[in-house]
Amino acid sequence: MEHWSLAKKGTLINVLFSLSAVFILIAGAIVGVDLIKFNFLFGVIIPYTAITIFILGIILQVIKWAKSPVPFHIPTVAGQQKSLPWIKSSKLESPSSTLGVIGRMLLEILFFRSLFRNTKSELKNGPRLVYGSNKYLWLGALVFHWSILVIFLRHFRFFMQPIPSFVLALQNLDGFFQIGLPVLYISDVLITLALLYLIFRRVADLKIRYISLASDYFPLFLILSIAVTGILMRYFDRVDIVKVKELAIGIFSFHPTVPDGIGVLFYIHLFLVCTLITYFPFSKLLHMPGIFLTPTRNLANNSRMVRHINPWNRPVRVHTYEEYEDEFRDKMKASGLPVEKE
Amino acid sequence: MYDSGKIIIGLIIFAGIFTSPFWYDLSGGKEALKAPVLVLPTKADQQVCVNTLEYMRADHMVLLNDWRYEVVRLGDRTYQSPDHKEFNMSLTGTCLNCHANSAQFCDQCHSYIGETPYCWECHTEINKPENMQ
Structure with missing residues (x-):
């Protein structure tokens, strides 16, 4: 019992730590913009710094990963390996060709194939240990990731001038139901629900709560606060988005300007986004580039056809029998041992 | 670095996507700033x-x-x-x-x-x- 109460205390600290970190960031943006008027810092300098850290950080991390050797051939598969021609093999679940690997990676990246296999184990009365399928994490993760992709791409209407047509098409599709004005985006609703579920999932189940760290809660709260400030700006406390776009275009065309009269809510939103992308290369969020460099996914299951050479292998210094005999021939002869060469 | 060809192609795609607003607006010139x-x-x-x-x-x-x-x-x-x-x-x-x-x-x-x-x-x-x- 003591064990679990400690776990509860740990959870509370992790949750409160992450939550207060987000609130401190929000307070920082409010103080910085509303009180001491550091608009240029929050509107230009921090965004440039964050973008630089994000891109360079990920490139350096990927190079670091690429320098690590893969000593063993370790694809983790869930299907019949290609072997004899009359045994049906699973081309996507256990690919033996590059094309198959690409297909398997696409299934993984676009539809989270391996998470679809997620199971749960529960101790029921009896005691009976019961295993079952658990698709909720898969569903929540899929809804979250697709929503954030759509939202990210929608934001290109602020980043690019003239706006590319695919952004407008995506925006119209997202606002398909034409609920209210400004039109409600489906992705806004879905990402909020998905994030609330993903937070709830960590807190609700004792086992998941036990293994959850502050670094698990922090990104969830951070992204939720970004979503909430975005939603507030669109539906409740609207800011002058023409000026917002002027600021964004200024950044991307290297003519930074900070137009007057953009609400503080925008600067909070921007500061939280900058925090997210700065945090990105140093956190679990690195699974975005990491999925491409995962040897259990990106290797073909062809170990019966192609020999995987361990890059650690060095020429080994061996002492062959012939050399041994050359060295000890006289002594061997003297003690009457048979030798191969006289 | 292992598989350096694939890694470099991947990194160029990554950097290209995430810096695309810069290229787009810079190529637009003064039009974009209007x-x-x-x-x-x-x-x-x-x-x-x-x-x-x-x-x-x-x-x-x-x-x-x-x-x-x-x-x-x-x-x-x-x-x-x-x-x-x-x-x-x-x-x-x-x-x-x-x-x-x-x-x-x-x-x-x-x-x-x-x-x-x-x-x-x-x-x-x-x-x-x-x-x-």
Whole structure:
């Protein structure tokens, strides 16, 4: 019992730590913009710094990963390996060709194939240990990731001038139901629900709560606060988005300007986004580039056809029998041992 | 570095996607920096809007949505502005009376930020040549 109460205390600290970190960031943006008027810092300098850290950080991390050797051939598969021609093999679940690997990676990246296999184990009365399928994490993760992709791409209407047509098409599709004005985006609703579920999932189940760290809660709260400030700006406390776009275009065309009269809510939103992308290369969020460099996914299951050479292998210094005999021939002869060469 | 060919291609794709706004706006040159230019009504009796400037800038779509509801669903056409003036709730009759040319007013910001309001699916703009008969 003591064990679990400690776990509860740990959870509370992790949750409160992450939550207060987000609130401190929000307070920082409010103080910085509303009180001491550091608009240029929050509107230009921090965004440039964050973008630089994000891109360079990920490139350096990927190079670091690429320098690590893969000593063993370790694809983790869930299907019949290609072997004899009359045994049906699973081309996507256990690919033996590059094309198959690409297909398997696409299934993984676009539809989270391996998470679809997620199971749960529960101790029921009896005691009976019961295993079952658990698709909720898969569903929540899929809804979250697709929503954030759509939202990210929608934001290109602020980043690019003239706006590319695919952004407008995506925006119209997202606002398909034409609920209210400004039109409600489906992705806004879905990402909020998905994030609330993903937070709830960590807190609700004792086992998941036990293994959850502050670094698990922090990104969830951070992204939720970004979503909430975005939603507030669109539906409740609207800011002058023409000026917002002027600021964004200024950044991307290297003519930074900070137009007057953009609400503080925008600067909070921007500061939280900058925090997210700065945090990105140093956190679990690195699974975005990491999925491409995962040897259990990106290797073909062809170990019966192609020999995987361990890059650690060095020429080994061996002492062959012939050399041994050359060295000890006289002594061997003297003690009457048979030798191969006289 | 192992598989350096694949890694470098991947990193170029990554950097290309995430820096695409820079390339796009830099290649657009001065065009991209152009902010919307609004042609405002000049006549003396057209200087007062139905609400404050700040409110109209950020929230005009809410006002228009409310007007639509009040007129179409409730049949009420009278709008009281914050300074207690009465206006006729009508896009064509009130808004377009002053802001006669939507291309020089509405569309300037709307196309700049990629909004495509569905006003003109029902309403027509009387001043447009193709609508004048």
